[in-house]
Amino acid sequence: MTGLSHNAQWVLASALMLGAAAGTVGCFAYWKRQSLMGDALAHAALPGVVVGYALLGFKSLPVMLAGAAASALLGALAVAAIRAHSRIKEDTAMGIILSVFIGLGIMLLAIVNRMPGGGKSGLDSFIFGQAAAMVRQDMLVMTAAAVVVLLVVLISFKEWKLYLFDPAFARGLGLSGRLMEAAWMTLLVAVIVIGIQAVGVILMAALLIIPPVSARSWTNAFGRMLALSALFGGGAGAVGTWISTLGDGWPTGPFIVIAAAGMFLVSLLFGVRKGLLVTAMLRRRQMRRLRTERAGDVRRDAFAEGEALP
């Protein structure tokens, strides 16, 4: 990494922190069975980004990200409203919101791009992600936000474990379900907002989904799963960003996702807890043992019970 410019090092560092934050929050999504919620909310963030730009007429990341947060939350509320007031299930509701908001976002984008100066806005980079498009100060803010997310998770680890495993029991102990739900939504939206510039709204979900499922293959402890997921997310963020800096104008998101997918593949095959290889090996060992036991034991057992031999 010695050949990297000072700016590129910053990009890498922020991609790493962002990936780590997404990996941890993704674990919560995984055990809440709401992995797709991240996808829906990331897509729902796009109209907010465009509106944030259109309101000011120039590019200001804080304003656009505030817009992203607002429209992602709006999407979350819409999903909740559809689920509560109709017979439509949550996954279907998320499908509706996801496509409607991304459609709305791209439509607004087309309009803004026709405005004077709009063509140079660089808004397209929010769709597939362009980490290099961030200026130093933006990166600082986003890295700090990612660190805050990680700290919050670290401090309230015990509460999350309880809430994710048995929410009804958690409420019985006095842990407010509404509070945890609000905290979960806040963390999710925070991660999405700090991630969309680097990864893009379309692929943001991959960084929330792939690291946790990769981590699951390696451990049977929730804490370790969180840590590993953060590691995988951070690794994918850094590696993907690094590859994308090799070419001029390459989008960052796809490379991050490919890097994450590589880690997933390795985990799926070689993971020590749920990996396919280990599972297959254990099964073969059991079969071998059964075969050797059958030779003697079955005869003996049957004899002892006075049964006829098969």
Next chain:
Amino acid sequence: MMRVWRKTGATETERPDGGTEAKDRSGAREPDDGTEANNLGRKPGDGTEAKDRSGAREQPAGGTVANGPHGPKVPPGEGTEAQWRSDAGAPPPKASAEPKREPVLRVSGLAAAYRRNRVLEDVTFEIMPGTLTAVVGPNGAGKSTLLKTLLDLHPRLGGTVSFFGTTYRNAKRRVGYVPQRGSVDWDFPTDALDVVMMGLYGRIGWLRRPGRRHRELAMAALEKMGMGAFAKRQISELSGGQQQRVFLARALVQDADLYLLDEPLAGVDAATERAIMELLKALRSAGKTVMVVHHDLQTVEDYFDHVLLLNRTVVAHGPTAEVFTRDNLARTYGGMLRGREKVTG
């Protein structure tokens, strides 16, 4: 001893004809009770004292309820009179030293529904301290919904619920809930000891880390359930009965005064059933109150001293010997038990 004490407690509060008399007497005695309970409390080592203390603790909360129409609330003819008479034959030695007994759980006019169906209708009952009550009824009778509604896990359409004379919100710490085993994802990456520790989270305090003392408490509870050897076992690798024991151990460390269990004996083997029932009876002996959703009619009489027959509303409620009759069961199950032999001997 325990049993006598409990029964006499019931006679004092439930005696239908002497309701006002009992109230007056206890009303005058209440200040004394507190001191007596305290005196008893200084001599540790006896189960009855623990009970006295818990009774004393309830008094501030139950003070207002004591003035309510307590006597008339218990419907006559439910057998309380018979119980009174049988107890009168053997006068309890400590009758005068007992504090006034308030129900730990008081439910009145409770109603709940799912989308279109009213599941619970005008459910009214009281659970007295130190009882082990089975909630029995056919599928869809609203047994689980009843527990969930009591605990604010399911919206209440109407009616009132009071735990220890106050709302569930205020009494949360004193109420332990063991949900159905299938209500959680057992694939969650954690071990048995960790799940039991969750029962201590309220006491540890939010955002604080559990310490060695908490681990020891959890370990002791696991051992009590015969699960000491499985402390570090992944919960996904436990059998159904073992998972149920882990849930029980988690409830145990909560150290609640009232336990609500949703089908703890469903689908467990004989050994686990025995272990669970021993625990529940031990809890009762320690002065706790236990309410269990139960599905096996064969064991009701052996296991439980009180029965609540439920089918959308309370069909009958009271001591098992009086309430668990063929007639009441037929009313609860709507004649579905026609093929059964006589239930009570």
